[in-house]
Amino acid sequence: MKFKYFESPELYVGCRETEVTCDICRQRKICFNGESFFGTQKLRSICPECLGSGKLNDLDSFTCDGDLKNLKGQLRELHPNLTDEEIHQIAGQKSFELEKTTPHLITWQDWSWPCADGDYCKFIGYGSKPLYKSLAKDITVEEFFKNSFYEPESYYDGLWTDAVPEQSIQHYEESNQYSTLFYVFKSLHSDSIITIWDCD
Ligand SMILES: [Zn+2]
Numbered sequence: 001m002k003f004k005y006f007e008s009p010e011l012y013v014g015c016r017e018t019e020v021t022c023d024i025c026r027q028r029k030i031c032f033n034g035e036s037f038f039g040t041q042k043l044r045s046i047c048p049e050c051l052g053s054g055k056l057n058d059l060d061s062f063t064c065d066g067d068l069k070n071l072k073g074q075l076r077e078l079h080p081n082l083t084d085e086e087i088h089q090i091a092g093q094k095s096f097e098l099e100k101t102t103p104h105l106i107t108w109q110d111w112s113w114p115c116a117d118g119d120y121c122k123f124i125g126y127g128s129k130p131l132y133k134s135l136a137k138d139i140t141v142e143e144f145f146k147n148s149f150y151e152p153e154s155y156y157d158g159l160w161t162d163a164v165p166e167q168s169i170q171h172y173e174e175s176n177q178y179s180t181l182f183y184v185f186k187s188l189h190s191d192s193i194i195t196i197w198d199c200d
Contacts, residue, residue, distance in 0.1 A: 001048050007124045009103035014172050022047040024055045037061050054101055062099040066120055067112035074118045109198040114150045116187035121194050126169035127182025135193055148195040
């Protein structure tokens, strides 16, 4: 199961436990639950192949909401020679691909999918002390954690000690045990790591 903006959805997305009929291709498969997708088109189940191959493109259904405003800002900085119309078009295409082909990440609150280096980021897992330790290279892990915040104003001193899970969260079901969650993303074009956090 390979998705551009989502690593290992078989771990981090709640799939239906038994094979069901995919609403699109009508085959019996292990499917994603489509009930929490956005849009007016109601889907019960969609298989990874149908989602990944863009079968939502013609339906009023999407799985997330890209941070279009920040993406345009990044693209403008990276490509100062492009016109507003070109920026608008590139950002629109990237948002369409993200929102139509990415498995749905269950979160406590609604927030926009982050971008970095002029593209949307890939979700790589739930934040935990072991995960951040494995990612931090030249700086202390707390500093690394702080620097990774997508919205720096949402960081506060003590968050690391008080709220970041001690154990790694290796499965979607394990994430249900935490009322505060850190969602970790990686840039597609650099080693940049982005953290978004929320709580119930
Ligand atoms: Zn299907």
